[in-house]
């Protein structure tokens with residue numbers, strides 16, 4: 009045993025701090041490395057389609073919020089690669105427990121666009137009957153748990169679901185998402201600690217977009233990376249370039265495979281940037297230098313990068329890209345037009361879906377509400 013006073017260790021030594029990247033921001037790549045990843049062309053095109061769909065949808069819905077046609081919107085602009093790349097690496101039986109910006113993952117996994125837009129309107133087609141904030145979809149079919157607005161509370165749920173999968177031996181992996189801000193919540197530490205101890209098949213994905221509303225990541229935590237927090241709980245961790253969709257996909261694919269093989273929980277930090285406002289209720293020009301944002305929005309745009317890559321590999325043509333944009337934009341517009349004309353849920357829905365037998369006092373209260381309304385609409 010050494011008798012010398014030990015030198016404290018400041019940083020975990022094994023973590024590669026430089027994010028894993030396969031495609032440079034200008035779309036260039038090392039062909040041999042790309043080929044070694046063995047991602048079929050159809051999958052590459054599906055990633056691009058999934059990202060573009062989110063971008064076009066976000067642009068349209070934010071405009072509608074400004075026009076007063078929807079009450080609230082939260083974009084994933086600039087984070088499409090991290091959302092789609094990680095979600096695409098899951099199997100259809102796996103579950104997503106999302107944070108704030110993964111709705112595009114639900115769409116990628118089959119949530120119909122109409123159901124998503126209906127949820128934003130809170131109309132009669134909305135499965136949550138207008139009871140959730142806009143942009144909080146859930147889908148049993150897409151195995152996408154409804155988002156919680158409370159930061160971090162979803163992470164112990166993800167661990168618990170993974171522990172259930174482990175006991176059932178059903179081979180399912182759970183993906184638990186979070187933002188950089190969520191790593192400061194107690195629930196983050198609870199979730200990682202339990203997952204580590206019980207070796208639950210969960211892959212945590214931290215979209216480090218460097219902001220939590222107006223708090224920059226430098227004020228969020230004293231650790232230079234989010235990934236090293238996972239190391240403290242015994243979870244293997246990887247940092248990847250969150251604006252490189254292929255890097256996100258390949259890194260996530262490896263972590264999901266490890267979790268499925270029984271190698272315990274895993275952690276992915278996808279380094280990206282929140283180029284949008286936090287939500288439609290936020291004005292980031294009041295607290296950050298928007299010239300930095302502009303660099304991420306333009307030179308580091310994940311869509312521009314992947315488009316250049318696909319064009320360079322001959323997997324996409326400029327004409328094919330334009331046609332895809334037109335197709336997706338037309339889809340978004342058509343679905344919005346259809347859902348905007350759907351009435352709100354009926355008044356009676358206020359007392360439905362909670363009790364099998366509605367208690368008499370709620371029936372009475374509903375009658376009072378109906379009588380107090382100036383008109384007596386069906387909805």
Ligand SMILES: Cc1ncc(C[n+]2csc(CCOP(=O)(O)OP(=O)(O)O)c2C)c(N)n1
Nearest residue numbers: 108157158159187188189190217219220221
């Ligand atoms: C427990 C809790 N505290 C505070 C808030 C308010 N709030 C909503 S989003 C947010 C920032 C979250 O930042 P991050 O986890 O980095 O996710 P991002 O918005 O960047 O995707 C905060 C503080 C909340 N919803 N829940």
Ligand SMILES: [Mg+2]
Nearest residue numbers: 187188219220
């Ligand atoms: Mg954040």
